[in-house]
Amino acid sequence: MKRVMLLSVLAAASPAWAAPDFTRSEIRGSTESPRETDIVVFSLVIRNTGPDDAGSVYFMAEWPLMGFLVDAAGFDSAEVDHPSRRLTLTFPLAAGGERRFEVRVLAPRDSGGDQLTLTTRASHFDSGTEHWDHKSVTIHTRVSEAGVKVGGVRIAPAGLMTLAILGAGAVLWALFRRVAAQAAKRSGPGRATPALLATIASPGRAAAAITVAVGFWTIFGAMAWRDYQSLTTWRETRCTILGGRLSAQTTTRSRRGTNEYVDDTNYVPVLGLKYVVDGRETYSSGYDTGSRIGVGGRGGRTDELAQWTVVLRGFGGAYLFALFPLPVFLIGVAGIRALSRADYFGAAVIALSICSSAA
Numbered sequence: 001m002k003r004v005m006l007l008s009v010l011a012a013a014s015p016a017w018a019a020p021d022f023t024r025s026e027i028r029g030s031t032e033s034p035r036e037t038d039i040v041v042f043s044l045v046i047r048n049t050g051p052d053d054a055g056s057v058y059f060m061a062e063w064p065l066m067g068f069l070v071d072a073a074g075f076d077s078a079e080v081d082h083p084s085r086r087l088t089l090t091f092p093l094a095a096g097g098e099r100r101f102e103v104r105v106l107a108p109r110d111s112g113g114d115q116l117t118l119t120t121r122a123s124h125f126d127s128g129t130e131h132w133d134h135k136s137v138t139i140h141t142r143v144s145e146a147g148v149k150v151g152g153v154r155i156a157p158a159g160l161m162t163l164a165i166l167g168a169g170a171v172l173w174a175l176f177r178r179v180a181a182q183a184a185k186r187s188g189p190g191r192a193t194p195a196l197l198a199t200i201a202s203p204g205r206a207a208a209a210i211t212v213a214v215g216f217w218t219i220f221g222a223m224a225w226r227d228y229q230s231l232t233t234w235r236e237t238r239c240t241i242l243g244g245r246l247s248a249q250t251t252t253r254s255r256r257g258t259n260e261y262v263d264d265t266n267y268v269p270v271l272g273l274k275y276v277v278d279g280r281e282t283y284s285s286g287y288d289t290g291s292r293i294g295v296g297g298r299g300g301r302t303d304e305l306a307q308w309t310v311v312l313r314g315f316g317g318a319y320l321f322a323l324f325p326l327p328v329f330l331i332g333v334a335g336i337r338a339l340s341r342a343d344y345f346g347a348a349v350i351a352l353s354i355c356s357s358a359a
Contacts, residue, residue, distance in 0.1 A: 019051075019052050019127035019129050020054035020057075020093065021049045021050030021129070022046060022047065022048060022050075022129065022131035023131055024047045024049045025044075025045060025047050025122060025133060026044075026045050026047075026133070027118060027120060028042070028043040028044075029041070029042055030042075034107055035112070035139065035142040036107055036108065036111055036112050036140075036141060037107060037109050037284055039107075039283060040067065040105045040106075042104075043102050044102065044118075044120060045099075045100050046098060046099045046100075046122055047098040048093045048094065048097055048098070049095075049096070050095060050129070051095055053094045053095050054094075054095075054124045054129075055092050055126070056125075057091055057092065057122055057123070058088070058121075058122075058123040058125065059089050059099075059120070059121070060088045060121040061075075061101065061103055061118065062085055062086050062118070062119040062120075063087075063105050063118060064105060064116035065245070066107075067105035067107060067108070067111075068105065069082075069085070069103070069106075069272075070242060070274070070283065071104050072087055072102065072103045072104070074100055075089055082243055105118070106242060106285065108285040109142070109284065110247060110270070110285075111139045112141030113138075113141060114138075115137065117134055118135050119133070120134070121133075158222075161218060165214065165218060168211065168214075169211030169215075212325060213329035214329075216322070216324070217325065223290060223291050227289050237275050239273045239274060240273070240275070241271055241272065242272035242274055243271070243272045244269060244271045244272070245270055246268065247269075268287070269287040270285055270286065271287050272285050
């Protein structure tokens with residue numbers, strides 16, 4: 001009993017171990033809802049609410065994987081590790097003191113719906129004190145103002161083009177069907193369409209084949225126009241590369257002859273860029289105009305990204321895929337060639353009458 005009382009007295013007489021306390025630190029994100037290509041601002045406050053000074057605080061801030069570091073305030077003489085996306089700094093922090101930082105991160109143009117998360121770590125190794133914190137900000141998709149607004153819905157230029165192609169396909173189908181019906185009435189034994197050709201190149205299939213092929217080529221036409229603009233219209237300028245990463249795009253396909261599915265991943269380089277347009281500092285992300293084909297898998301794209309010398313422009317190898325719908329288009333042409341010249345004349349008259357009535 002005396003021994004227990006003696007230990008209690010000694011414990012009460014011993015001073016409590018004093019240590020810094022960083023648990024009241026905080027991170028604040030942008031107050032407004034950031035969108036793609038916006039600058040997201042993270043405001044950091046590191047507080048020491050403990051009873052003891054922290055003579056040397058090891059502080060680390062890790063910016064988001066998808067984002068690009070624009071700049072950081074308060075990190076004087078900090079070490080910046082771009083591959084690891086980290087800022088590290090050592091500084092003293094007295095009891096009751098605080099230190100403020102600000103980290104600005106560019107949200108890429110493909111980050112809509114994702115979250116950008118900043119992670120921090122404050123450590124005092126002498127006392128074993130450590131505090132981790134993080135802050136996530138949701139990025140909203142930037143809606144294009146181009147196109148036509150119908151009611152509360154905006155139809156983008158791509159949507160308008162799709163509707164136009166579908167409408168043209170419907171008109172073409174009606175035209176082919178009417179002309180084929182007239183040709184069947186006038187046809188004699190010598191003008192009978194071969195059974196195989198009639199099956200493959202019926203009016204409906206011919207219209208569908210031509211519509212699909214033309215719609216496919218319209219995509220490549222828009223891509224070619226963008227490449228042409230990059231070479232003739234867009235002004236060349238110098239830029240500062242904020243950072244780079246590989247964007248993974250995964251598609252799932254079924255393995256032939258089995259019920260198994262395989263994931264194919266394509267890696268696309270993305271750079272964070274800063275440049276001046278008409279005297280105004282501008283930020284964006286990208287790498288090329290979209291028509292290039294990556295060669296060498298992830299390793300090849302990693303080596304390509306490591307160069308960080310220029311944003312590539314102009315025509316790429318993706319236009320080879322424009323040959324894919326050619327057989328489908330030829331099926332449609334075969335359906336048209338099954339008609340005689342008189343039928344072509346009739347088709348032109350019908351087309352003109354449709355256009356006149358629409359006008």
